[in-house]
Amino acid sequence: MRLRFKGLFSTAIAIAIGAIILLGALLPVGGLVAIRAVLLQWAVILAAVALVVGVFNLLRVHYGRISAREKGSFYSILLVVFMLITVTLGLFLGPTDPTVMLLFNAIQVPVEASLTAVLAVTLLYASVRLLRWRTDLVAVIFIATAVVILLGTAPLPFLGSVPVLGDLIRPFVAQVLAAGGARGILMGVALGTLTTGLRILFGADRPYGSK
């Protein structure tokens, strides 16, 4: 019974706040806009607190893996040790201190840059494999478009830019066909966003966990 009441209460709060935020965005009436601004500030603060909770959750999961001596727990030890070092340095020296920035620039940035390079290779390999599972016209058009855009964008050795491809076909594909298609997709995404929001407002979707 207590759980059910809690669920009803959280659903009522979510619906009321959702309605205020929506009306505040569409009807710029003084009081409504002010309440909306305060609620959005609260949401941002709560999201920041949730970030800290997320970090603790990450710590707990990896501590559990280390305790259970699971496969790959050595990486969990590394993660926990470096997380504690970074948090301690950040708290005592401040996030803009050169030592903290060095940790970020010497470890985080190169690792993420390397993964971007891995992504480029992965995509090249995936485009080769694509015709294995998609043998339809769409797959052929997808690969042909990617090749045309690549040839039209990147200067080729000894040739430079390809005349017709670089200044006629590539701009047409990118600015007319792709932009038109992207607008169509974005319109669909906007309609999906609208109906998802309405389901939350009706209480049909309750991601905050109440039954």
Place this chain on the structure above:
Amino acid sequence: MNLTGLAALGIVGISVVLLIVLSLLHRRTPFKFRDMPIYSRLRRAIGLAVEDGTRVHFALGRGSIVTPAAASTLVALSALQRVGERTAVSDNPPIATAGDGALAILAQDSLSSAYDSAGALDLFDPDSARAAGLTPFSYAAATIPILHDENISTNVVMGSFGMEAALIADSAERENIFTLAASDQIPAQAVLFATTPDALIGEELYAAGAYLQSGPMHSASLAVQDLLRWGIVGVIVGGALLKLLGVL
């Protein structure tokens, strides 16, 4: 109030009315949507995972609930709850990974609700929903080992992802894990199209609730999307014709 605000309010109002009417109609006579084999394959893969004692992994992406990416994230949470209800009593419960603190908490709540609905709340492990990494590539780097080590047979990549989703999908493909992948971002849709056979394009992501039988409201909202889309097509074509005739 400006004209744009008024028009937006009108569209929201029409959508609300349509949602209520179509929801009531769906209860009487369920709608039939076009066949989407991807969702049939997902249902089959989930059934097989429960039968053979393997896990379902749900990657929720990095969409924060205070950004415009919240809608795709909420759709993914709804799908997670549905998948959780079907797999709660499995020997190996599902795992959800998030790239945002708030999203990890919501994923825990969604899974907890799913276990509660399945009457197995005592089996729920809060660590089955976790924040994996807080930047795009750290999230992908933390998710890939889960696919290798945690006996995963079904991988759902759904939510707000950038191009890092390709690394997760490709890794799953190498492990012969069934992957359903969907993102609200166009670059991610392009790379997912190339890396996995079961990628959802455009607004197909928002149809997840209707195809996973999450309830009449989900089916009604999909029908509302279709009706509004036809309305927009009519307005665009009509506007173009009027412009051609010199009326506008």
